[in-house]
Amino acid sequence: MPRISQMFIGTAxxxxxxxxxxxxxxxxKQDFTLAPAHAHLNLIGWVSLALMGFYYNANPAKAAxxxxxxxxxxxxxxxxxxxxxxxxxxxxxPSGEGIVILGSLITLIGMVLFAVSIFRPIPSTR
Numbered sequence: 001m002p003r004i005s006q007m008f009i010g011t012a013x014x015x016x017x018x019x020x021x022x023x024x025x026x027x028x029k030q031d032f033t034l035a036p037a038h039a040h041l042n043l044i045g046w047v048s049l050a051l052m053g054f055y056y057n058a059n060p061a062k063a064a065x066x067x068x069x070x071x072x073x074x075x076x077x078x079x080x081x082x083x084x085x086x087x088x089x090x091x092x093x094p095s096g097e098g099i100v101i102l103g104s105l106i107t108l109i110g111m112v113l114f115a116v117s118i119f120r121p122i123p124s125t126r
Contacts, residue, residue, distance in 0.1 A: 041083055061122045074110040
């Protein structure tokens with residue numbers, strides 16, 4: 001498995017563990033205030049990053065590209081910013097809104113880079 005695939009999938013597994021712990025805590029307390037942050041962490045952090053990792057595993061030429069590594073870091077950093085910003089916003093902090101917007105935009109850039117990676121032709125080796 002290409003290293004970049006391991007990075008995406010390994011990071012995704014960490015996110016799903018954090019998401020599951022958060023979900024269990026919400027259920028135990030019957031306080032679902034942070035449910036949107038839980039959903040974003042699981043859908044973007046777990047599902048999207050895992051799918052990206054599997055895509056790169058199936059496409060080793062694309063996995064070897066510099067774009068794949070850049071896309072990993074942009075996507076990961078965006079999520080690191082977005083989720084705490086969302087938590088702050090959901091808890092009523094006005095400072096969270098700017099943080100969640102910034103993180104969301106960075107995460108969107110990561111997804112656009114993934115789309116570029118998918119649609120960019122693989123250079124011919126002839």
